[in-house]
Amino acid sequence: MSVTLDAIDRHILRVLQCDGRISNVELAREVGLSPSPCLRRVRLLEEAGIIDRYVAVLDPAKVGAGLTVFARVWFKTQDAEVTLRFAEAVRRFPEVMECYLTTGECDAVLRIVTADLHSYWRFQADHLTRIPGVLSVKTDVPMETLKRSYELPLR
Amino acid sequence: MSVTLDAIDRHILRVLQCDGRISNVELAREVGLSPSPCLRRVRLLEEAGIIDRYVAVLDPAKVGAGLTVFARVWFKTQDAEVTLRFAEAVRRFPEVMECYLTTGECDAVLRIVTADLHSYWRFQADHLTRIPGVLSVKTDVPMETLKRSYELPLR
DNA sequence: GGATGCTTCGCAAGCTCATTGCGTGAGGTT
C-alpha cells in the first residue's frame, strides 16, 4: 500500500496536523481544491493508514499531568521473558506514554507523565522498579520545556 | 475558566483523546447527554484551554519519519546565553519534536524524529552538535516500540 | 418554609457542511 504523496497531499497533511478538526470546505479552500476531491483525498489518506487517527490534545498541566520525565531502565537479563513481562506491565500503566527497547547504554527508554515529582516518585517506587527483571532506573527530570511539537516533519 | 471537572467532563475528554473527530451527536450519546449541552461543555473546555487543540496523528513510518531517537545533550556552560541560543536553534528544527532542559546528569533531553539512522546521523553531525555551546551528545536509539500513547491519564 | 436566582438541561429551527453520483477535461497509451 505504498501511496505516492503529491504536493496537495502533503499540504493536506500539514494542515490536518495543525488542526485536525478543520471543516472539509475550509481545508479544500486552503489547499486549492473543491470540497469533494479534497474529501476524497483525505479518505484515501485515512484508508492507507497515513492518517492514523484524530485526537484532542489536552493541556497536561490543567488535567493533573504537568510533569513529563524520561526514565532509562536497565534489565537484569535481556532475554525474551523479561522484555515480554516488562512490555505487558508498561502497557497497563497509563502514566507511561511511550516506551522503547534500546540496545545502547540502557535497555529501555520511557516517557512518563504524572502530576508532579511526588507522584512520579511514588510511581517509580511502587510500580516501575517492581516490575520483575528491572535492575535499575535512571531519571532525567525536565526543569523547563523548550519545545513540544505534534507535527511530524513532512519532506 | 471552570477548573473543576466533573465526571461528564472527564468522560468527554477521554473520548476526545481517543477520537478527536467524533461527531457531537455521537459524543453526546456516549457521555449520556443531548447534543446541545454536550457541545456547550466541549466549547467551555476549549475556551478554558483544557483542550489545547485537535490534531491528525500520522503514521511516522509512512511519511518518512520512521525513526524516533532520544538524545541527551551536555552544554559547555549552563548560562542563559547558551540555553537561549540552544532553544532558538532547536525550535527551528522540525525534526526535534520535544526538548526539555534538565538539571540532572545531562543538560537537555530531546526527542528527535527522522527517516532512518543515516538521516539522524546527518542531523546530529550537521546541526545538533554544531549549535554553539553544545559540548556533547549521547543518543539512545530504540530498536522496538513497546508503547506509544496519545492519551494523558485522567484521574 | 417558601420564593428567588443560578445553572444546566432538553427541544426545536435554521443553516452549514459532509457525502455521493455524474459529467467533463487533461494526460498517457496503443
Add this chain to the structure above:
DNA sequence: AACCTCACGCAATGAGCTTGCGAAGCATCC
C-alpha cells in the same frame, strides 16, 4: 487519432452543527 484512466468540479440530499428559549434541579436568602 481514438481510447482509457484518473482526478476534478458541480449539484442534490441528508446529516450534523449551532443558537435561542423554556423547564427542572438546587442552593441561598428573606
